[in-house]
Amino acid sequence: MAKGRGIPGGMNPMGGMNMNNLMKQAQKMQRDLERTQLELEGKKLEVSSGGGAVKITITGRKVIEELIISKDVVDPEDVEMLQDLVMTAVNEALRQAEELANSELGRLTGGMGLPGGLV
Numbered sequence: 001m002a003k004g005r006g007i008p009g010g011m012n013p014m015g016g017m018n019m020n021n022l023m024k025q026a027q028k029m030q031r032d033l034e035r036t037q038l039e040l041e042g043k044k045l046e047v048s049s050g051g052g053a054v055k056i057t058i059t060g061r062k063v064i065e066e067l068i069i070s071k072d073v074v075d076p077e078d079v080e081m082l083q084d085l086v087m088t089a090v091n092e093a094l095r096q097a098e099e100l101a102n103s104e105l106g107r108l109t110g111g112m113g114l115p116g117g118l119v
Contacts, residue, residue, distance in 0.1 A: 032108050037061065040104055045096050049089040054082075058093040060100045 040060030048055045053073040057066035067089075073082055 029108060033105065036104050036108060040101055043100065045093060045100065047089055047093040047096060049092065050085040054085040054089040056089045056093045058097050060097055060104070062094060062097045062101075064090070064093065 041063075043060035044065065045058050045060070046055065047058065050073060053070045055066070055068040056064055058064050067086075069082070069086070073085060075081065
């Protein structure tokens with residue numbers, strides 16, 4: 001094997017993939033992911049529980065922007081019911097936001113299962 005030639009026979013360890021092309025594809029994917037994440041911030045989901053007694057507006061990036069509680073459901077004698085309604089609405093809002101993010105980002109990553117909660 002000649003010095004500086006790497007693998008004998010001139011084989012490319014990347015299986016024929018040009019490293020520059022690979023880097024360009026990775027950079028494009030990064031830009032696309034960043035753009036999609038910004039778009040998710042602008043998408044809003046509205047979720048309610050208790051027949052509309054508790055309403056939540058959440059972004060696709062899982063930021064709760066609004067929480068509305070109907071006066072009809074505020075009962076000092078039954079705080080547990082209000083807590084349950086809020087918890088139900090928040091959990092459903094988070095579930096829907098996660099589903100939206102997975103759908104949007106999954107199209108870009110092809111379901112690679114990237115770390116850090118990206119997909």
